[in-house]
Amino acid sequence: MDLGEINPVLLVASLMVAATPLLLAAIGELVVEKAGVLNLGVEGMMIVGAISGFAISVETGSPWLGFVAAAIGGAVLSLLFVLLTQVALANQVASGLALTLFGLGFSALMGQSYVGVKPPSMGDIHIPVLSDIPVIGPILFQHDPILYVGIALTAAVWATLKYTRVGLILRAVGENHDAAHALGYKVIKIRVMAILFGGACAGLGGAYISLIRVPQWTEGMTAGVGWIALALVVFASWKPWRALLGAYLFGGITVLQLNLQAAGVAIPVEYLAMSPYIITILVLVILSADKSSAPAALGRIFHASH
Amino acid sequence: MTTPLLSLQGLTKAYPGVVANDQVSFDIGEGEVHALLGENGAGKSTLVKMIYGLVKPDSGTMLLRGQPFAPPEPRSARADGIAMVFQHFSLFDALNVAENIALGMENPPPMGDLASRIREVSEAYGLPLDPFRTVGDLSAGERQRVEIIRCLLQDPKLLIMDEPTSVLTPQEVDILFETLNKLRSEGTSILYISHKLEEIRTLCDHATILRLGKNVGECVPAETSARDMAEMMVGSTLQTPERSGRDFGGVALDVTGLSVPSPSEFGTALKNIHMTVRKGEVLGIGGVAGNGQDELLGVLSGEILTAADAIKFNGQRIGKLGPTARRKLGVLTAPEERLGHAAAPDMSLTENALLTGSVRERLESNGFLKWAETKSFAEKIISAFDVRTPGPENAARSLSGGNLQKFVIGREVLQNPDVLVVNQPTWGVDAAAAAAIRQAILDLAAKGTAVVCISQDLDELMEISDSFAALNEGRLSAPRPTTGLTVDEIGLMMGGAHGMEVAHV
Numbered sequence A: 001m002d003l004g005e006i007n008p009v010l011l012v013a014s015l016m017v018a019a020t021p022l023l024l025a026a027i028g029e030l031v032v033e034k035a036g037v038l039n040l041g042v043e044g045m046m047i048v049g050a051i052s053g054f055a056i057s058v059e060t061g062s063p064w065l066g067f068v069a070a071a072i073g074g075a076v077l078s079l080l081f082v083l084l085t086q087v088a089l090a091n092q093v094a095s096g097l098a099l100t101l102f103g104l105g106f107s108a109l110m111g112q113s114y115v116g117v118k119p120p121s122m123g124d125i126h127i128p129v130l131s132d133i134p135v136i137g138p139i140l141f142q143h144d145p146i147l148y149v150g151i152a153l154t155a156a157v158w159a160t161l162k163y164t165r166v167g168l169i170l171r172a173v174g175e176n177h178d179a180a181h182a183l184g185y186k187v188i189k190i191r192v193m194a195i196l197f198g199g200a201c202a203g204l205g206g207a208y209i210s211l212i213r214v215p216q217w218t219e220g221m222t223a224g225v226g227w228i229a230l231a232l233v234v235f236a237s238w239k240p241w242r243a244l245l246g247a248y249l250f251g252g253i254t255v256l257q258l259n260l261q262a263a264g265v266a267i268p269v270e271y272l273a274m275s276p277y278i279i280t281i282l283v284l285v286i287l288s289a290d291k292s293s294a295p296a297a298l299g300r301i302f303h304a305s306h
Numbered sequence B: 001m002t003t004p005l006l007s008l009q010g011l012t013k014a015y016p017g018v019v020a021n022d023q024v025s026f027d028i029g030e031g032e033v034h035a036l037l038g039e040n041g042a043g044k045s046t047l048v049k050m051i052y053g054l055v056k057p058d059s060g061t062m063l064l065r066g067q068p069f070a071p072p073e074p075r076s077a078r079a080d081g082i083a084m085v086f087q088h089f090s091l092f093d094a095l096n097v098a099e100n101i102a103l104g105m106e107n108p109p110p111m112g113d114l115a116s117r118i119r120e121v122s123e124a125y126g127l128p129l130d131p132f133r134t135v136g137d138l139s140a141g142e143r144q145r146v147e148i149i150r151c152l153l154q155d156p157k158l159l160i161m162d163e164p165t166s167v168l169t170p171q172e173v174d175i176l177f178e179t180l181n182k183l184r185s186e187g188t189s190i191l192y193i194s195h196k197l198e199e200i201r202t203l204c205d206h207a208t209i210l211r212l213g214k215n216v217g218e219c220v221p222a223e224t225s226a227r228d229m230a231e232m233m234v235g236s237t238l239q240t241p242e243r244s245g246r247d248f249g250g251v252a253l254d255v256t257g258l259s260v261p262s263p264s265e266f267g268t269a270l271k272n273i274h275m276t277v278r279k280g281e282v283l284g285i286g287g288v289a290g291n292g293q294d295e296l297l298g299v300l301s302g303e304i305l306t307a308a309d310a311i312k313f314n315g316q317r318i319g320k321l322g323p324t325a326r327r328k329l330g331v332l333t334a335p336e337e338r339l340g341h342a343a344a345p346d347m348s349l350t351e352n353a354l355l356t357g358s359v360r361e362r363l364e365s366n367g368f369l370k371w372a373e374t375k376s377f378a379e380k381i382i383s384a385f386d387v388r389t390p391g392p393e394n395a396a397r398s399l400s401g402g403n404l405q406k407f408v409i410g411r412e413v414l415q416n417p418d419v420l421v422v423n424q425p426t427w428g429v430d431a432a433a434a435a436a437i438r439q440a441i442l443d444l445a446a447k448g449t450a451v452v453c454i455s456q457d458l459d460e461l462m463e464i465s466d467s468f469a470a471l472n473e474g475r476l477s478a479p480r481p482t483t484g485l486t487v488d489e490i491g492l493m494m495g496g497a498h499g500m501e502v503a504h505v
Helices: A008-034 A042-060 A063-087 A092-110 A136-140 A145-163 A165-175 A177-182 A187-213 A225-235 A240-263 A269-287 B044-051 B074-079 B097-103 B111-124 B140-152 B170-185 B197-203 B226-234 B293-301 B323-329 B349-357 B371-384 B401-413 B431-446 B458-464 B487-493
Strands: B006-015 B018-028 B033-038 B059-064 B082-085 B158-162 B189-193 B206-211 B214-219 B251-260 B270-278 B282-286 B311-313 B331-334 B419-423 B450-454 B467-472
Touching: A008 A042, A008 A136, A008 A145, A008 A165, A008 A187, A008 A225, A008 A240, A042 A063, A042 A092, A042 A187, A042 A225, A063 A092, A063 A187, A145 A165, A145 A187, A145 A240, A165 A177, A165 A187, A165 B097, A177 A187, A187 A225, A225 A240, A225 A269, A240 A269, B006 B044, B018 B044, B018 B059, B033 B044, B033 B197, B033 B226, B044 B158, B044 B189, B074 B082, B082 B140, B097 B111, B097 B140, B111 B140, B140 B170, B170 B189, B170 B197, B197 B226, B206 B226, B214 B226, B226 B431, B251 B293, B251 B450, B270 B293, B270 B450, B282 B431, B282 B458, B293 B331, B293 B419, B293 B450, B323 B331, B331 B401, B349 B371, B349 B401, B371 B401, B401 B419, B401 B431, B419 B431, B431 B450, B431 B458, B450 B458, B467 B487
Parallel strands: B018 B214, B033 B189, B033 B206, B082 B158, B158 B189, B282 B450, B282 B467, B331 B419, B419 B450
Antiparallel strands: B006 B018, B006 B059, B206 B214, B251 B270, B251 B311
């Protein structure tokens, strides 16, 4: 056992990479839930995004096009959810579960010829001066661009929800869809937009796993990150910055326990492997002890009647 | 003659199976307070929804200041100066006052400016309001202020108010009327929908009466008696509840030295309450809402337990018995809140009939439910009390307030109680249904039931009760015979000037 082998700078830098898929998916789902829709299909949309992005970037040789395709892939799958829940007024929980099962199976079919292929690499950005600062440089300024997209998205979602009229209307729809309808807002349209946004974010998160974090394609490679994202939104009390904190905490402990395993710490591997889940949930439960702010219309079907 | 502000011409709207509005025409003048009267289901709500752009008429036209007016959605109605205060408030509990108001405006100013505008307008109209409080924490009266101010900030030409006073205390009603009078003096027209005929007589300049979707008459409320208006609404002569001279039997319900803290944080504790109700007697309990009415009902129904000998039924100590045990003995209650307390909103009328009737109507055997008997019990209530619904399989939520109230009261009355306690039996109910409910209560008393009627409607209490007492801050005044009681005396019983304080505007 040699804890000295763990390099703190590399550890922090890699935790940000580990956290990004989770963060992207969670931010998307946060917007969906703020609009009053519970989409349990995050895992399915992620894996479809992962294979869409992987396939397109292998075919075109451009990781950027791959991420665009991943966002579109996730959004297209979420259209199925839109159709079921907003048009056919089906139960959201059942539809979301169906979406995940469908996404897992469909992605396996799509990805059959891509197993073992190596995708084009995106490359890390290099900012003169900033990236060369010792310690801070490698931690903060030597990552791939999508990681920064994730952080920018968190800030954008936070600011939109808090300061803009669009954000206010979105929250209003999630809070009381009947009242929003009575005031003349298009409840279904707003929800559809939110669901598509959530699908695109989940797709990006999936592609981050298949193109940057791993990078390769294997069936079911999202391995439950979508479910963690769902839990994260709840325990983060639907607050974007808390979701970021939770994602980094989860990513950090995941990376740390892998390092500890490699260093041969005398704790059974099973305990180390479960530690990210337990610690993330514990911390967020403590954080969410204040007034829980679940959108009041979350998961309820809206049907305009008069 | 000047052009009216809004002129409705032959508006018709049909839904499958029912014509909600049939060729309705009337005019609303500039600066006029126009009342829209009608029973539940007469088509008032559909009509205002058409004016507000939520529903499109099948035929007919509207003219706003002589120009054709057909709002495709509420947004454009608002742009043309139509504002509406909804019956069930269209507010968002988790958002603050300023955010709620911004949602109802087309081009809201930045939050800081909006907050100061809200303060300005709310003070100008005597409706003080803090823009940054969360709406979920506000009282019903304050929530209504939010809606009114949301409308006022848009400088409306026509303000539509759907049953605005049904959730307000008398003091809040006074404040509201002052505000509405001020608006009228500034030239705003108001379309005022209400069941409360006396309110309409004091406030409104003109009234249009709807019955079964048709305009059946117009009148000047100040010159028409409440009774005449009620008869126009119902379309037949209104039966004033009759009570025959009765002899009271022995004491059925005896409450002595009852003191309990309130189960809810903002409730009122009951302090040393004494009362007796004899067989065949109707005891009316008045007072402004929030003075212990809900707690008193809870104590009598068995939801709040007390010392065993604080409440006696025919001499038996029942203070520690729960609701089911009391029902078995014959002490029945009908609480105030129809949806959620008196009835389970999403359950059918049959299931709701079972919920309180299972003990006395023997609707279960060995833990199994007797659905056939329950259904016929529900049907019995529906026919005996003229509950308008397609059948007992409909959810309680689908009934209008008045119809559900008839069902809830009927359910208890038909179980032949020995003691019946009702809270606000005719709250939000139209005149005809209210008269039917009051008559049922009197008929029950004539058969020897001891009735306790808690209500904020003094006219109602004067009409049906034999003796009257007032609740004030959890204390009950000594009951007195109703005959010969003057309004001044009642006022003193309710706490005098303290309870009757005039609002400062």
